[in-house]
Amino acid sequence: MGAANVAEEAKRLLRTRITDPSFVFSFFSQNSNSNYSNLKYIISSSVTETCNNSALLMGPRGCGKIAILELVLEELMKEHPGMISVIKLNGLLHGDSKCAMKEIARQLCLEHELVFSKMASYDDNSTFLMSMLRECGLAHKTLVFVLDEFDLFTQGKQQLLYNLLDALQTLTSQAVVVGVSCRMDADQLLEKRVASRFSHRKLLFLHPSSEDLQRLTKHILQLSTDSGLPNDYVATFNTRLYKLLADEKFKGIIDTLAYVDATISHLLKFLFCAVSLLDSKSGILSLDIFKSALQRVQRQPKMESLKDCSILELYILVCIKRMEAKEQDTCNFNSMMKEYKSIHDTFQTSDYYARNVCLRAFEHLLDQHLLSFEDGKGHGQSTEFRPVKLLVTWPELHLALKSHRSCPTVLHKLMMDREG
């Protein structure tokens, strides 16, 4: 294998690992007191003891709730083949209860090889669900309902939730309802009658600690000898990796990453960037790669937009900032033009442009979201009259003016005036 091919193969392998949630979160399945084992216990007890259960998984996005649930279900399907059947719903897609019931009927039909009719009404689907639950209960088969984006099901009348949780109360059924939500107060959103039928078992998925993140990095990045790559390459890669992981600077990088966002998905984005920067000749990770990956993952969009402004746009921003500093309540394009004219009269700048050129620059700033309208839809008024507010702060504007290459000194002076 040529060197480039090896590096490419390694990249492919690592990228497959990073984008595969089941590989990433299998790291967490080893711990005995983790969410994985609790969840497994809940669902398996329903299978073995033929009882009904419901649970709610809560945690910020990117902490592995669905991934761990999938791992648990996979494990259990291996242990009890043919006794578990899974139905997946998503609050974004099936928030409407009619839609949700149709989707449940469709998935049940698919699983059990029945003919699905698109024309069935809500009542038909509902009775179908009830009879399926009864049949599965009699056959000792557990139905697992996975409700992703659970908080979106709680909008409206919560008819679907009530029907599902009510069905669990009957003796003949054998089902588990698992809700997954990124809102930490998802259980407070339930109606009284629904909440009374819910078992209030909650599993919290929180950010992993810094050491866990380090160990997860090692788990993802280390190559094993049976990965199809030449052994000497694997050996060099791994030794280099272990050396890096022990390095204080690398730990510092991971900590900086975790300050902003300690979720696993953020770490995965960082690792993805690092792997894509892997040098195609040597194919070895180095500290520089991780440093540049950190820069790319941590972005400051407002500063980027400010650096892209033309000089006229900077003038407009400084004018509006000055008007804000003078505590004028509302400012719109016309009042900004007045201020602009007064600056031109005071300082005799060469940058005095006509009204429509300024209007075009004003609209650029609106597109970049450095300015925004204060009223919602505008009630048909044109851009010149609607009140605007500035979305950047003094320090940001100051920094942008300093780093702008050809910023006129007038603007610097105007910024200094305010601080004086």
Next chain:
Amino acid sequence: MCEDGTPKSSRRSARLSSGASPDLKPPAPPKAPKLQPLSVEDLAFHGEPLSLDALIASFPARRIQILELISLLGPLDSPMMPLFVYGGASTGKTSVMLQIFRHLNRPFVYCSLITCYSPRILFESVLNQLLLHRACESSRYASAKRCERPSDFVNLLREALSNLVNTLKGDVKSETTKSKTSRVNGNMIYLIFDHVEVAREWDMSSSVVPLLLNLRQILNMPEVGLIFISRASLDTFHSDTGFAEPFQVYFPAYNEEELRSIFMRDRAKSKLYNAFLDLVLPPFYRTTRRVDELSTVFTPLFKKYCEPLDDLGTALSEEVKRKLFSHLQPYITKYMQTTFFPSEDLSNDKSAMKNEVVKKKIAAKKEASEEIGFHMSTSARYLLISAFLASRNPATLDGSLFDSTGGLDNRKRKRKASEKSMEKKETKEQELLMKGPGTFPLERLLAIYQCITSVIDYAAEYENADSMEAEGCNNALLPNIHLQLSSLCSANFISKGGSCPLEGSTRYRSTISEDMALKVARSLDFPLFKYMYRS
């Protein structure tokens, strides 16, 4: 609707065709050429492959971004995280993305949220491309599948994608003797969604934007790559419960050297153009950094720049350059104050013999610029002027401006106002101008309209008219008022506000500028200045 959901539009036969006699045969429609059914290879670019060097050369300032995107897309058949490419307008995001796919020769599906302006059209467009559907006349250009709801979209998408991926995998395995250029690379399909920022404004935005950005989680297929292109950065996408953040790539705006290399891209040998850019780029760069806006201005300017040169191949000495610069200078200052092409300026015409023709032309041009440019009936013009006055003047002033006979009130003011109250009045007037045109109810508009039109001299138009007829003509204008008003509203000269529950009636607002109102008034010989609150 039949089982699989394809729409069948019912056709109403026109009376003519149903009543047509049976012996008249309708002319046979021209035979449409038989189009080949689409295949997977149509999802990638056809034709010459593009090498990496050619790709980088065709985008002068985008080397870093191109290499970054290629490294993020990764080697063949490697799964990827969703990408979010953002940057200002006309920074080359879409074109770079598409040319990268031409270079890599991988199959992709592209749809822009500007052409697919509603969720249903978006879903159907993506599915059409994935199902390799060709819209033809026989099915009335219908889509392959009718899809309105996100849940249907996801199910159909999953089905279509897995079919396509299996076809691709099957292609790779089968022993075909097709040449390399006709086959696409890899087993992965990439979905490119362009102009994602407009989805924020859609009514269904609360579900479309999170749906698109969470699509990877929902689909859960590693063979699908998602790419989003947007003009706004990700932090402007507000969502109640958030979404899984894709990986962001930024396209910064061009700086001065990069703009120069872009404009010189096809004219590398032209010293003339280089000298031209030296003159125009620095001043125009201060107003805008967008390539499209700059090129709109540079094209006519370059024509003006080359005017004094008899032979474009003459060598550029300092003297020639100075001459060209002095010729161009007034045009630069003129073009700096405009955003589009200014009207032609004939005053610098060299030939003295054509003076009279030139003067006539100037006069004609002046008149043309003073005209409105489209036709409006007289009553519509008066209505427009009344609306402008109603928006411009505060309602309390109506009584003093229009006296009981409808004419302009010319009473002499009794006292001269003091300095301070004049100042206060001025600031108040300025504030009113800043705030923009005010709203007015329909009754006020009609009152002003009647006041204005009652003083029109109809006698000049109708030679045999007596006063009764003149009044009759005046009254004849009234029934059309509501029609005129609604047509002015739909032309956006007057905007209609919502009805206030306290006041009950709808309020209108005039949206025309002062220039336009003056033009309309001049065409009617109406003294608008006398009626305006502050001229």
